[in-house]
Structures are given as structure tokens and as C-alpha cells.
Amino acid sequence: MNLLVGAATLGFILALLGLGVFISYRIYDTLDLTADGSFGVGAAVVAALLVRDVHPLPATAIATLAGVLAGAISGTLRTRFLVSALLAGVLTSTALYSVNLFVMGSGNLSLTAAESLVTLAEGLGQRLFGLPASLTVLGTTLSGGSIASLVLMALLAGGLALLLALFMGTDLGLAMRAAGNNPPMARAVAIDVDRMIVIGLGLSNGLIALSGALFAQYSGYSNIQMGIGALVTGLANLMVGEALLGRRSIGRWIAGAVVGAVVFRLLVAGAVRAGLNPSALKLVTALFVLAVLVLPQLARRARAGRGPKGAGSHA
Amino acid sequence: MPEIALRLEAVSHVFHQGTPSEVRALDAVDLELERGTFTVVLGANGSGKSSLLNAVSGSLALTGGRVYLDGREVTRWTEQGRARLIGRVFQNPFTGTAADLSVAENLALAARRGGRRWLRRALGRDKRRALRKTVATLGMGLEDRLDTPIGLLSGGQRQALTLLMATMVRPTLLLLDEHTAALDPRSAEQVIRLTQSAITAGALTTLMVTHSMAEAVELGQRILVMHRGRVAYDLRDLRHQRLTEDDLLQLFDRLRWADRLDGPTAAMLRRTYV
Numbered sequence: 001m002n003l004l005v006g007a008a009t010l011g012f013i014l015a016l017l018g019l020g021v022f023i024s025y026r027i028y029d030t031l032d033l034t035a036d037g038s039f040g041v042g043a044a045v046v047a048a049l050l051v052r053d054v055h056p057l058p059a060t061a062i063a064t065l066a067g068v069l070a071g072a073i074s075g076t077l078r079t080r081f082l083v084s085a086l087l088a089g090v091l092t093s094t095a096l097y098s099v100n101l102f103v104m105g106s107g108n109l110s111l112t113a114a115e116s117l118v119t120l121a122e123g124l125g126q127r128l129f130g131l132p133a134s135l136t137v138l139g140t141t142l143s144g145g146s147i148a149s150l151v152l153m154a155l156l157a158g159g160l161a162l163l164l165a166l167f168m169g170t171d172l173g174l175a176m177r178a179a180g181n182n183p184p185m186a187r188a189v190a191i192d193v194d195r196m197i198v199i200g201l202g203l204s205n206g207l208i209a210l211s212g213a214l215f216a217q218y219s220g221y222s223n224i225q226m227g228i229g230a231l232v233t234g235l236a237n238l239m240v241g242e243a244l245l246g247r248r249s250i251g252r253w254i255a256g257a258v259v260g261a262v263v264f265r266l267l268v269a270g271a272v273r274a275g276l277n278p279s280a281l282k283l284v285t286a287l288f289v290l291a292v293l294v295l296p297q298l299a300r301r302a303r304a305g306r307g308p309k310g311a312g313s314h315a
Numbered sequence: 316m317p318e319i320a321l322r323l324e325a326v327s328h329v330f331h332q333g334t335p336s337e338v339r340a341l342d343a344v345d346l347e348l349e350r351g352t353f354t355v356v357l358g359a360n361g362s363g364k365s366s367l368l369n370a371v372s373g374s375l376a377l378t379g380g381r382v383y384l385d386g387r388e389v390t391r392w393t394e395q396g397r398a399r400l401i402g403r404v405f406q407n408p409f410t411g412t413a414a415d416l417s418v419a420e421n422l423a424l425a426a427r428r429g430g431r432r433w434l435r436r437a438l439g440r441d442k443r444r445a446l447r448k449t450v451a452t453l454g455m456g457l458e459d460r461l462d463t464p465i466g467l468l469s470g471g472q473r474q475a476l477t478l479l480m481a482t483m484v485r486p487t488l489l490l491l492d493e494h495t496a497a498l499d500p501r502s503a504e505q506v507i508r509l510t511q512s513a514i515t516a517g518a519l520t521t522l523m524v525t526h527s528m529a530e531a532v533e534l535g536q537r538i539l540v541m542h543r544g545r546v547a548y549d550l551r552d553l554r555h556q557r558l559t560e561d562d563l564l565q566l567f568d569r570l571r572w573a574d575r576l577d578g579p580t581a582a583m584l585r586r587t588y589v
Binding site for chain 1: 375394395396398399403405409410411412413414415416417420421423424425427429430431432433434435436437453480481
């Protein structure tokens with residue numbers, strides 16, 4: 001039970017990472033490696049501020065803005081300096097590694113003694129709803145803090161997903177989608193495509209940095225390595241979500257990113273429980289994304305190979 | 316309001332400037348389009364007719380000259396900046412619409428051309444009702460498919476919607492770039508009819524590139540024949556005189572002789588226009 005609650009909480013935190021990757025990968029159809037850097041930026045900035053006794057709310061907000069800035073820089077590299085999306089992401093996240101080290105002052109910062117959104121939620125739960133320090137559900141004992149965290153993260157992920165879905169239906173959101181889907185069309189209806197890419201990547205990496213900031217507060221520490229593999233994790237979330245809810249409407253698609261993140265985390269928790277070495281997690285995640293991306297194409301090729309055109313190639 | 320909707324002053328575009336493979340796509344073209352007139356541009360491949368359109372829309376950077384829309388100089392404006400004043404329909408039906416967005420969403424985007432795009436809901440109930448009515452004017456039954464991704468529609472349907480999108484915010488200038496060339500004959504005819512009624516209803520200033528002599532003589536109040544980056548013939552006031560396809564063919568023949576075109580090029584001209 002404890003494992004499940006922990007996995008679900010982590011899932012909701014990483015759902016924000018999924019939403020960010022949704023914007024860069026599904027709206028703009030580009031793999032934005034800035035994600036790895038901005039997840040780390042979120043964790044680094046929030047940790048540096050919290051150990052200096054900054055209130056968790058402004059600390060989290062500033063960490064999010066740092067991610068927005070990272071995304072905007074990456075977008076500007078693409079549009080003004082005509083750097084490829086891949087290189088812009090690699091350059092930005094590589095540079096951010098050093099920035100994160102400067103911000104944290106060391107490779108690792110412990111937050112166990114600091115006030116955070118998690119401790120804040122725990123206190124709020126006690127005061128408003130009389131949440132006890134620990135309670136027993138279905139025969140297992142859960143801490144009040146873990147329940148407060150789960151509720152907080154679920155509300156944040158659900159609320160932001162809803163806001164993002166509504167945003168996609170506004171004039172600006174539609175303009176972003178058009179800029180990603182068909183740039184010549186967007187220009188023909190007087191949309192500044194470059195600006196949309198900068199705004200879109202800012203939004204994407206802001207969500208990812210927020211995810212990193214929450215991850216650090218929930219884990220109780222920030223580590224310089226935290227961001228590594230963030231993009232791939234976000235992709236995995238998306239793919240689980242698309243498999244479960246499909247892509248029939250933008251709202252469903254976005255909801256899928258949240259549901260997918262939670263389900264993926266539960267699957268991972270189950271696998272670890274069943275004996276998977278946690279060190280293999282990133283390898284397994286990468287293989288999963290590879291399989292989801294590649295298998296449909298291989299299947300298509302195999303089908304085409306049986307047709308009259310491809311028949312000769314096996315001779 | 317100025318009487319001239321579009322003015323080009325010595326507009327030039329040279330590809331590979333200063334190299335042996337230099338090509339003058341546009342060679343100091345001067346042109347004025349009067350408000351509310353329909354001008355057709357004809358010319359062989361490589362004559363500069365597409366470059367002319369792209370120079371106006373801003374998708375081709377000039378190597379010289381100035382462009383004015385409504386008396387305002389727009390030479391340094393970006394493509395999306397000029398799109399505030401220009402409606403466009405492209406040759407490829409896929410270019411003018413965003414395939415993954417619904418019919419209604421595409422139209423809502425076009426309805427904000429030249430306006431501010433901020434956090435207002437793009438498709439409220441009133442807006443949808445208004446769009447339904449507008450789409451119904453096409454007479455294609457598309458008003459019942461407002462939520463269909465536009466990529467699922469046929470080329471003719473997409474082109475008709477693109478035309479609607481280009482004209483729903485009244486443009487200072489409408490640019491049509493061989494917009495029926497990729498359609499089957501029936502759809503092409505339908506789109507031409509819609510084009511005519513949209514232009515008449517809005518009294519729009521239009522510049523249309525076409526490969527079809529029939530379309531040119533049927534629609535054009537004025538016909539420009541481009542040749543080697545210049546306007547070789549400027550036929551005006553065609554409302555009052557009957558021009559036939561044969562007349563145009565003779566003009567092309569004259570250009571050919573004047574130029575002593577080689578055989579294959581002449582054959583290509585024949586293939587394209589006869």
C-alpha cells in the first residue's frame with residue numbers, strides 16, 4: 001500500500017513532465033532535449049532557495065520560471081540562430097548542467113531539514129481536515145504526510161492538465177498548434193511561427209521544471225544527475241497515455257499524459273517489487289520507448305514485405 | 316483610401332547573384348493593381364510568375380525594389396506581417412490548412428487574421444454558429460463536419476475552405492497561386508465558381524497565377540504575361556473586348572520567335588497550354 005501511494009504520488013509529479021513533453025513532442029513534433037536540463041533546473045533552483053529558508057511557494061514559482069527561461073533560450077536558438085532542434089536542446093541542457101552546479105553549490109543538496117510544499121501540505125491537512133500523523137488503510141499504516149503529498153500532487157497535475165487543455169482551445173493555443181502542425185499555413189493567417197515556438201518551449205520547459213521542483217521536494221533532496229533521462233521518461237508517460245486513452249481529442253490526449261504517467265509509475269513500482277534491479281530502470285524505460293516507437297513501423301514494413309512489391313527483396 | 320491596392324517598384328530577385336548560374340527571376344518589375352480588379356498572371360515555367368506572387372506575399376526576399384500595399388511600404392515586413400493584409404490560396408491544398416486541426420479550428424484561426432491572439436476562447440457557441448453559417452455558403456455540406464480534422468477532407472473541399480479562410484477577414488489583396496491546378500476538373504470548376512463569387516461579393520483586389528488559358532480569358536479583367544522575369548504583355552480592360560485563347564497563344568508564339576526558343580521549350584509550351 002505504501003508502495004502504491006508513493007508510486008502514484010511520483011506518477012502525478014512526473015505527469016507534469018509528461019505534459020511538458022506533450023507540448024514539444026506532440027504539438028511541435030520535435031524531441032526537445034532541453035527537458036533534461038530544465039527538470040534539473042527546477043530541482044536545483046527550488047533546493048537552493050529552500051535551504052536558504054525561502055517560502056516554498058515562491059521558491060517553486062521561481063524554479064518554474066527558470067524552466068520557462070531555459071525553454072525560451074532553446075527556442076530562440078532554434079528560431080533566431082537557426083540551430084537544429086536537437087542541437088539547441090543539447091546545448092541548452094549541457095550548459096544548464098553547469099548552471100545547476102553553480103546554483104546548488106554542490107552536486108547534492110539535502111532538503112530533509114527544510115520547509116517544502118510537502119511539509120506545507122502536511123501541516124495544512126492537519127489543520128484543515130484533522131489529518132492524523134498516521135492512519136491505517138486496508139490493514140497498512142500510512143503516514144499523514146504521504147497522503148497529503150498524494151492529494152497535493154494529484155490536484156496540481158489534474159489542475160494544470162485542465163488548464164493546458166483549456167489553453168489549447170484559446171486563440172493563442174490554437175495558434176501554437178497551427179504553428180506546430182503546418183508552419184506555412186500559420187504564416188498565411190498572420191501567425192508569428194518563431195514566436196509561437198519560443199512561447200511553446202517556454203511553457204513546455206516551465207512545466208518540466210515544476211515537475212523537477214516537486215520531485216526534489218518530495219524526494220527530500222536535489223541531485224545534479226536528476227534531470228538525466230527526463231525526456232525519455234516523459235515520452236514513456238505519453239505513450240502509455242496514448243495507448244490507454246487514444247488521441248481522439250486534445251483533451252483526452254492531455255488527460256492521457258497524466259493517466260499514463262501514473263500507470264507507468266505503478267508498473268515500474270510493481271516491476272521493482274517483483275525483483276527488477278532499480279539500476280536498470282532507465283534502460284528499461286528507454287527500451288520501452290524504443291519498442292513503442294519502432295514496433296509499429298517494423299510491423300508495417302513486414303506487412304509491406306509480404307506484398308507484391310517487396311516480394312523480390314527477400315530472394 | 317488610395318486607389319492602388321498593390322504597387323511594385325523595380326522589384327527584382329536574382330538567384331545565385333554574381334555567379335555564372337545567375338538567374339533573374341524578377342527583373343525590375345513595375346506594377347500597379349487598382350482596387351477591386353482581377354488580374355491574371357500567365358507565363359511558362361521559370362518565367363517568374365510564381366516569384367512575382369512570392370515577392371508580394373513576402374516568402375521571397377527581394378534583391379531590389381519596393382512593395383507597397385494600400386500605399387504603405389511593406390518591403391521589410393515579414394511574411395506573417397504582410398499576411399495581415401493578404402489572403403492566400405496555394406497550389407497544394409495541404410499547404411493552406413492545418414491537417415490535424417478541425418474544420419472549425421482552422422476557420423477560427425483565419426477569423427483572427429490581423430487580430431490579437433490571446434487567451435480568449437476560440438470557439439464559443441456564438442462563434443460556432445456563425446462559422447456554420449459561413450461554411451454553409453460553400454454549398455458542400457461541410458457545415459455538418461465542423462469537428463472533423465480538416466486533413467480527412469478531399470483536396471477540393473480543403474481548397475474551398477482555404478479560399479473561405481483567405482477571404483473571411485477581408486484582405487487588401489487576394490493571392491491565388493494556381494489554386495485549382497492540383498484538383499480534378501469538377502472540383503477545379505467548383506473552386507473557380509466559389510472564387511468568382513467571393514471576389515464579386517467582397518469587391519476584392521485579386522492577383523491570380525494560372526496555367527489555364529481558359530481560366531485566364533474567362534476571369535481576367537487584366538492579363539499579365541510574364542517572360543524572363545519581366546512583364547512581357549500587359550493586356551488591360553478585357554471586360555470590353557473579347558479575348559480568346561487563340562489570341563493568347565499567338566502572343567506566346569510571338570514571344571517564342573522573338574526569343575528563338577529551342578525546340579524542347581517550345582514543345583513544353585505547347586504541352587502546357589494547348
